């Protein structure tokens with residue numbers, strides 16, 4: 030049984046809980062003080078959860094403060110592997126870092142995760158906590174003029190929208206793709222497209238999910254949309270509609286893609302090779318499709334929706 034298969038019960042995919050959930054805080058309570066040069070973020074460009082952390086790091090100008098190690102997009106039974114020994118952690122495989130922190134760990138060793146150079150141990154693989162920590166606890170190291178992605182007055186609404194987007198869209202595509210029974214698949218696809226329809230409406234009148242300002246909610250949504258037509262539509266059978274069939278959502282995705290933080294962290298080669306080659310339970314031949322042919326640089330025309 031593969032590790033993902035262990036997470037399927039009754040034909041539905043249930044994601045494993047995050048193993049490491051220590052918090053990095055500005056005041057150091059909990060033993061992991063925020064600060065430059067101490068933490069290493071371990072990611073795959075293929076992984077949507079990891080891409081969110083890369084986008085936020087870049088939007089906030091935390092590239093100098095938090096270093097990054099990138100794994101090879103193809104995973105075999107040994108899990109994620111670095112292309113050569115990671116120069117900071119010294120690891121060849123991500124699992125070495127998980128096992129160093131917890132020798133009894135037998136779940137999936139996932140990206141993104143954060144490693145502390147001081148203790149030489151993993152701190153967290155809790156992906157929402159990683160972006161929120163960068164947005165709040167690392168404020169002292171943000172670049173001048175960096176956006177406030179998690180403004181206090183909007184937090185309850187951002188959290189609420191993120192919750193729906195997480196269950197039906199971000200994780201919804203996985204529930205559809207990894208389902209092994211018709212019922213859970215149907216349910217996941219219906220919920221996914223119901224939310225996309227709602228978001229299409231919402232984005233027809235607003236430039237971003239919360240109006241004129243880019244927030245954590247946009248960062249959470251984008252990586253799923255960026256992978257939609259290339260992977261989820263075919264590989265995960267999310268094929269009621271393509272992203273390009275949604276005028277507002279598609280233009281919104283291109284609007285985000287036109288910025289370096291989104292564009293430079295979107296690697297279609299890593300994305301396609303990872304999903305189609307690694308997830309053999311869904312695609313036994315491992316063949317990577319050539320398409321789709323999509324013009325990501327087509328003008329998005331969404332400046333007109335901004336009031337500022």
Ligand SMILES: N[C@@H](CCC(=O)N[C@@H](CS)C(=O)NCC(=O)O)C(=O)O
Pocket residue numbers: 032033044045046047075076077078108109137138139140141154155156
């Ligand atoms: N931390 C979450 C989300 C992160 C996640 O699923 N990352 C995937 C890549 S997109 C991963 O690292 N998978 C490793 C594996 O399945 O062995 C989880 O444990 O499910």
